[in-house]
Amino acid sequence: MTDTAEITKQVKEIVVEHLGVEESKVTENASFIDDLGADSLDTVELVMAFEEKFGIEIPDDAAEKITTVKDAIDYIVKQKAA
């Protein structure tokens, strides 16, 4: 499995667990707030969960731009590659 595929899988797992939503709803284009019912505290929790899981730090200005599942995957893939 490529890194990107693995990261995608793990990001989706975290989203499913944190937001308690059906796995089928967690498509790459799903917006945390508009499609998955997250509130602002959920998005902070998600970012913290990503940081913990992937051992990275996501600064606030970057975190603000992570609004969809794909945003999260792209950011983490880029950080892990760097």
Next chain:
Amino acid sequence: MFRLDGRTALITGASGGIGGAIARAFHAQGAVVGLSGTRREALAALAEELGDRAHVLPADLADPAAAEALIAAAEGAMGRLDILVNNAGLTRDTLALRMKDEDWETVLAVDLSAPFRLCRAALKGMVKRRAGRIISIGSIVGATGNPGQANYAAAKAGLVGMSKALAQEVAARGITVNVIAPGFIATAMTDALSEDQRAALAARIPLGRLGRPEDVAAAAVYLASDEAGWITGAVLHVNGGMAML
């Protein structure tokens, strides 16, 4: 009513008068208690008195790194943290004209910054579990001011603003954040007063006596209980009627 069976609570300043009373009251209601302070012997003596369900968790909250470590230690010892009581506090009284930066900074660090860091660290687990209670011990002087206590009054007023902000941030997760503002309570902090000063104080209190640590502890039990689940962002004044706010 007001039982805390199976709940885990961290009480800072448990080596002191009010904190010790809160720890005893929580324990009597069935809670597991984590006792914090800098004086290990005093904490160990209290833990021994309580018997089971008591953990000694020393920390010097003047050290910015101590708060996070204390929450981790509490969660480690008790499995999780349901109730945080920010009670540790100190004073460095002197008129502002004579107040050194250090007097200001020490009081703000222990009485306001440490509680913030403890809240931040404790909330992580509480938000995940969607339950929790945070109770901070403010003071009547945070609302009324008091000559010689610009630092302490600022810190205690700061706790109120902080708690109201946090209460709004985490209300949707079933976590409540409240402040108890005691008036004059007979503890080591007030032992420094002379008999005359104490009598003069009592004369200003409609209920006619200084408070007891147990008066504050009873309020803390209430706010920690399930029964207080609809109270958040509140300041509960426990002051014998000295200031009716």
